[in-house]
Amino acid sequence: MDLKLLSYLLYLAVVVPLVIVVARTLATNGRVFLQDAFDGQAELADAVNKLLVVGFYLLNLGWAALFMANSRTIDDGQEMLEVLTTRVGVVALILGVVHMANVWVFNRVRRRAAERRIVTVPLPPAEMTTMAYPAPR
Amino acid sequence: MSASVPSVDPTAAVVGSLTVLYDERCTVCRRTAAWLAAQDQLVPLAFVPAASSAARERFPALDHSSTLGVVTVVTDRGLVYRGEHAWVMCLWCLTATRSLALDLAEGRRSMSLRVVRGIVEMLRSEGDACTL
Numbered sequence: 001m002d003l004k005l006l007s008y009l010l011y012l013a014v015v016v017p018l019v020i021v022v023a024r025t026l027a028t029n030g031r032v033f034l035q036d037a038f039d040g041q042a043e044l045a046d047a048v049n050k051l052l053v054v055g056f057y058l059l060n061l062g063w064a065a066l067f068m069a070n071s072r073t074i075d076d077g078q079e080m081l082e083v084l085t086t087r088v089g090v091v092a093l094i095l096g097v098v099h100m101a102n103v104w105v106f107n108r109v110r111r112r113a114a115e116r117r118i119v120t121v122p123l124p125p126a127e128m129t130t131m132a133y134p135a136p137r
Numbered sequence: 138m139s140a141s142v143p144s145v146d147p148t149a150a151v152v153g154s155l156t157v158l159y160d161e162r163c164t165v166c167r168r169t170a171a172w173l174a175a176q177d178q179l180v181p182l183a184f185v186p187a188a189s190s191a192a193r194e195r196f197p198a199l200d201h202s203s204t205l206g207v208v209t210v211v212t213d214r215g216l217v218y219r220g221e222h223a224w225v226m227c228l229w230c231l232t233a234t235r236s237l238a239l240d241l242a243e244g245r246r247s248m249s250l251r252v253v254r255g256i257v258e259m260l261r262s263e264g265d266a267c268t269l
Contacts, residue, residue, distance in 0.1 A: 115235050116179055120150040122229050122242035125216035128149070130198045
């Protein structure tokens with residue numbers, strides 16, 4: 001078999017499962033963050049989670065597919081492995097960056113929600129005063 | 138962070154609503170009050186002209202002469218904030234700026250605070266007597 005075709009097949013065999021594993025990790029663990037952010041509304045959290053994961057799949061599979069083709073001629077097995085590992089390495093690094101960005105988004109959503117739940121003052125007052133009648137609630 | 142409050146009653150730190158005493162004679166203050174009122178609020182804001190009879194009626198124990206010079210806000214449990222702290226309290230009440238207010242209250246974002254101070258300084262020199 002042509003070494004180039006073999007390198008493409010191996011590339012796909014590594015990259016596609018890698019994207020799936022990372023996306024699944026994101027989906028199962030992100031769910032916990034989102035449920036907290038949406039005050040335990042499981043359905044809404046799952047919907048947002050699914051939308052994010054679909055975006056993750058499209059982005060990464062799309063980019064990995066575009067990145068597969070390679071104009072370099074491959075003469076032996078060593079060269080093929082070099083090309084393959086370089087490509088897989090780049091894909092893994094970018095997957096890592098996108099994954100971290102996703103975790104950051106999850107955490108920010110969760111933190112914002114926690115901040116909105118605070119009911120006590122963030123600062124000590126200058127003084128206390130009395131009121132003639134209660135202010136509107 | 139829930140700050141320590143000089144009060145025996147710990148529930149005094151809970152904010153149900155915030156009354157903003159703004160200077161009705163100053164354009165910037167009126168516009169700012171209108172802007173605040175139009176924002177999405179986590180804690181409802183009420184606006185009362187500073188040193189007005191309505192303000193004196195609502196807060197009989199407050200020193201009203203000082204509220205014309207410095208923006209003053211009062212929580213529904215009677216906690217009083219002036220100047221920059223009053224601003225942070227207003228931002229804390231809005232949905233969009235709660236994170237920012239918590240950052241400011243905890244001393245983060247001091248750079249952006251300095252920028253805002255500079256802008257306020259510029260606005261102030263434009264003629265209005267009010268010190269925001």
